[in-house]
Amino acid sequence: MSSPSSAAAVATAKICFNSQCKEPFPDPPPTRRKGWRLRSGEIAELCDRCSCMFEQGNFCETFHSDDGGWRNCETCGKRVHCGCIVSAPTYVFLDAGGVDCVACARKSLVTAPNQMLSSPMLMSQQVSERKEFPAKSWKPLSGPFFGQWRQSPHMWKMTSAQSDLQQRLSYEFDRPNCIEKLTPGGRYSILAHEKKFENLSERPITSSLNNVARERYVNSKIGIDAASTFGMFHGEDNADGVQDSCRHVGENDSVSTRKAVNGDPCSTSASGANLDVHPNSCVKPATSSAIKEDTSSLGLAAPFQSANDLKEPSRYSNQSQGQAGSPLSKQFYPQGMMDAELQTQIRNGKSRVDNRARSQLLPRYWPRITDKELQQISGDSNSVITPLFEKMLSASDAGRIGRLVLPKKCAEAYFPTISQPEGLPLKVQDANGKDWVFQFRFWPNNNSRMYVLEGVTPCIQAMQLQAGDTVTFSRIDPEGKLIMGFRKASSVSSEQDCQTLKSGNGFSTPPEGDNKGTAKDFKGNPELRNLINTAEQWNCTKLANEGLLQKDGLNARSSQGGRRKGSNLGSKSKRLRIENEDSMELKVTWEEAQQLLRPPPNCIPSVVLVEGHEFEEYEEAPVLGKRTYFTTNRSGENCQWAQCEDCLKWRRLPVDALLPSRWTCSNNTWDSERSLCSAAQELSMELLAELIPCKAGASKRSKVKVETDNVEVSDGLDTLANLAILGEGENLPASQPTTKHPRHRPGCTCIVCIQPPSGKGPKHKQTCTCNVCLTVKRRFRTLMLRREKRQSEKEAETARKQQKQQSNQSPEKAPGGNDPLKIDIGVSNSPQKAMTNDEGISDEGFERRRASESPLKAPQIDLNIQPEREEEPSPKSNSGSMLRLLQDAAT
DNA sequence: GGCCCGCATGGTT
């Protein structure tokens, strides 16, 4: 069992820690020969051979084959040793009994995520696969995840004691140091942990070890590392006066964890009050609370605290197999980051994040990376991805400024502490493995801070991100790297994602399944959204299910990261919006806009059912009527009020009156006395103001301005309504709603939104066979066939008329002149721009599109349309256009 | 004049 190398250096040799080997080896060894973590917190020093076996996971098979404790993996049947310190991290106790080897446990983690598997604890336990010290080893324990991430109800329901135990177990087994590289860690249930600790508790506890451990964690800001290594350390707790109640190793461990979490040596030694919790008993609320807070603080800064450990190799290296200076530190601590400040923070055990931060991270920042994605990121390696947070890019984030505003709590939780506005360089790796260095800094702001990542533009551009897309920050262990992934706003329904949910180069999140708690609504059914939105576009469809629409609108806000009202506009489009006073004033809600829709003349809408939702569909585009206001007088009589476009006087109308978008007194066929603008107004403005608050007393424009509180759900058609109002008497360009996209929120998954504004990038191809495209094409085909038929009939009819009345007919009165669609041609100054440009459709493209649009081209809703292509001469012939459309649709 | 930096403002939660 001797090796030549070791024999050559017997004089200064150490003896292999393996009692069945005892092979001497040089001291210091030429190569690192680290084994498992000892109860003392140190690492067993092994000879080359044993070390190799240990690293390969064959140690027990080699040396403990005759020992007891062998069991079979419930999944693969592989023999698993469960009877020694070396094997402790190589198996997982199953809830239903039995054990799984870590490999199987890990698989089950991926394939059958459940509340436990999704829990931070489990994630952390995956870390047990790490070879090297994971900076985050105890991070899950602390809590960014424990309570923020996923926030599994299960987790929330756990008692404090359970939480504590989980945390403790989590970090203990999360620690690569103690687990060394054995096999990949898998999921651990609480039971498993408890059992494991029971096993551990059988080991003798020596006072010396306790002292060692105690000293270690007292000295170290992250004493938790030392104290938590193994349950044995809890002997030290005894020294604190809690020994009697902490006989159980697991319990003791729990206690020591808490103490360590305090990060305060004093509290450690004098924290008896905090320690008098029986291991198996439920932690008293007060104690638990205090503990949690401490814990959270530690955890939130975990990676960096860990890095701090690295900065103090003298104390930590022993525990971490001399990993000081490991890539971890480099990753998390770029040179500039390794500053005294950081050390000070670490030494002081200060936590930048309190429990509040942990628990109050807004749901919109919760990472929504699925296990699947995690697996994709980590690949087949033993890397463990820990989602930290995500953020939907704002316009300014994705703009040229190159500054990504970080949510404060996220920044403080997961990024290094910075005390100077200059901040620190932060190395982040994108999903392609490319490293980026951003400047992580902050601005003082209202006695607070605004954290930003500077220099993100190249990265943003490389990932082809834009406002509305989501960037995700994760940490990959054991490297400890920060990973910046992304999720395109359209990914949930984009072609590729529809089919494979591929993450691409980012971590696209599947539309469903993972957003159980937060992003439901239509987010959970993007195709439905698409269909609805598409229907809006194509047919000016009126969604019968208003509740659905509301959901839609709300969803856009809630599930898409809580975009603010009106904040989805980029600076440019916002300027446009501001400059357009009318646009600003003329906001109407979705419902109001819906009310303005009028069926096209002589057209009976047909109700179609799309995925269970009714759509009122017109074969011809509806027109927008004039907005009116309904009132009820004291006698209970209902009436309707409308304002003359010319004199601005308000006229009372029957409730069933439907007005064209431009309505004047002369159109007042219901009240001949007031059919002239010269006629006095029936009611004074004061009375009207009472009847129609906020409307009658305002200017022409603002009279119809509607409070914007409900705008969130109105975004879709507010501009549509504006068109009607601003249209100055002209019908809504019937075709426009079909080709121009109402303002959707970033992240909107409708088929229009998923198209990049620039026309670049992935988009739905003509051959796309996703449900959205198929449905759209099918319906489009039907519509076009009908339309073509009708058109030819009209043309024939018009031709006949022309022959008869040629002398009286205006040359412009072309066939189909009565077609309301025709009127739309003349509408060129409508503020359609506002409808689209905020969501990414470029102004130029929009202008071009608008310029080239013809009503009959309207149905040509090539949702993948490119502005450049729009410049192509528009077919004069309707039929030609139709043909082309049909061809497209047929593909 | 354009860009960048840093702070201020104000809407939103």
Added chain:
DNA sequence: GAACCATGCGGGC
């Protein structure tokens, strides 16, 4: 009402 945060905006280069 406080905190957060998107973005506006002024000043400097």
